[in-house]
Amino acid sequence: MYGVLKFHRDFIALTGFILYSLEQIVINTPGAVSNIFVGAAWETTWQHLPEDGVVIVTDNNVYDLYRGKFPGFPVLKIIPGEESKSLKVVEKLSDKLLKTGVGRSGFILAIGGGVVCDIAGFLASVFMRGIRCGYISTSLLSQVDASTGGKNGVNLGKIKNVIGNFRQPEFVICDTSMLKTLPEKEYLSGLAELIKTGLIGDPSIIASLENKYQEVISRNNEFLSDLVARAVRFKASIVSQDEKESGARRILNFGHTFGHAIELVESAKHGFAVASGMKLATLFSQEKGYISGAESSRIISLLEKYNLLGEYHLTVDKMRDLVIHDKKRSGTDIHFVFLESIGNGIVRKIPVDEVIEFYRHNNTDK
Numbered sequence: 001m002y003g004v005l006k007f008h009r010d011f012i013a014l015t016g017f018i019l020y021s022l023e024q025i026v027i028n029t030p031g032a033v034s035n036i037f038v039g040a041a042w043e044t045t046w047q048h049l050p051e052d053g054v055v056i057v058t059d060n061n062v063y064d065l066y067r068g069k070f071p072g073f074p075v076l077k078i079i080p081g082e083e084s085k086s087l088k089v090v091e092k093l094s095d096k097l098l099k100t101g102v103g104r105s106g107f108i109l110a111i112g113g114g115v116v117c118d119i120a121g122f123l124a125s126v127f128m129r130g131i132r133c134g135y136i137s138t139s140l141l142s143q144v145d146a147s148t149g150g151k152n153g154v155n156l157g158k159i160k161n162v163i164g165n166f167r168q169p170e171f172v173i174c175d176t177s178m179l180k181t182l183p184e185k186e187y188l189s190g191l192a193e194l195i196k197t198g199l200i201g202d203p204s205i206i207a208s209l210e211n212k213y214q215e216v217i218s219r220n221n222e223f224l225s226d227l228v229a230r231a232v233r234f235k236a237s238i239v240s241q242d243e244k245e246s247g248a249r250r251i252l253n254f255g256h257t258f259g260h261a262i263e264l265v266e267s268a269k270h271g272f273a274v275a276s277g278m279k280l281a282t283l284f285s286q287e288k289g290y291i292s293g294a295e296s297s298r299i300i301s302l303l304e305k306y307n308l309l310g311e312y313h314l315t316v317d318k319m320r321d322l323v324i325h326d327k328k329r330s331g332t333d334i335h336f337v338f339l340e341s342i343g344n345g346i347v348r349k350i351p352v353d354e355v356i357e358f359y360r361h362n363n364t365d366k
């Protein structure tokens with residue numbers, strides 16, 4: 001079950017957070033309740049954390065930008081970027097966490113994007129068999145997707161998120177004013193996940209991205225808050241039905257089968273790789289007769305409008321290799337996400353060979 005509560009500016013919410021134009025979206029899973037606040041002012045959260053036992057986990061970039069506003073809790077920093085998502089980093093952080101004297105009643109506050117939240121969430125889930133955690137989500141990608149829904153994990157070498165678990169953060173704060181400082185590429189990478197959400201579940205997101213280019217590019221705060229809220233609402237409804245990805249949640253992987261392979265081989269940013277993966281998955285949906293040619297062209301135009309499509313060179317053999325290691329695979333089949341129309345994703349279990357065959361005749365790097 002998931003719920004949405006709306007508050008107006010100047011109201012103080014149930015939780016005690018002081019909030020501005022706030023929407024509170026609640027994810028209810030069998031073991032937890034997770035509150036996502038979209039539009040909350042991130043600096044107002046401090047007073048509502050435990051008085052002691054809090055440790056902040058962040059990265060060097062976020063620290064340099066915002067440390068002046070951090071409260072006096074110990075801060076553990078990681079190097080920004082995907083390379084930090086390793087067990088080594090979790091081990092080092094655990095060691096430092098232990099040295100702060102934090103015990104089982106401790107609280108990890110992650111302040112950062114997807115990488116920071118993934119690592120901090122995983123750390124909180126295993127440190128002393130699990131301590132509390134909450135996130136201040138600072139990137140568009142993490143606000144619209146990664147920080148919501150309780151997926152935590154690190155990579156094994158270059159293979160993404162092989163070691164991890166599901167555990168919901170107590171809260172996620174999405175303050176879109178923090179998106180102003182994101183580098184252009186990071187911001188665009190997040191837009192790709194927003195487009196994904198629109199394509200699989202909320203066509204109004206696609207219409208807004210098509211029609212409000214200036215607001216998107218200028219990172220208009222109110223506009224972005226509304227878009228982020230729409231994305232989180234959709235994701236909350238899916239995660240509340242299927243936290244552990246045994247059914248409905250699979251839909252969130254639209255574009256990710258090809259996307260993860262591109263990301264790995266080309267070291268592309270996640271959103272850009274997923275954008276190219278979505279283009280391929282859209283063409284595959286068209287080839288299978290699920291989506292019309294007109295809608296397929298509309299999707300590709302939108303991806304082009306935001307410069308999300310790159311030139312990638314991935315041979316069929318390499319693609320096969322990587323798809324075989326995909327977590328969505330089950331024996332010789334894979335749960336592949338198609339589109340029936342804009343706003344309607346569907347999952348079909350199909351042979352891996354069929355995916356590779358499609359790639360073979362839609363790829364120029366044989």
Ligand code: GLY
Binds near residue numbers: 146149
């Ligand atoms: N990012 C996809 C999911 O959370 O399931």
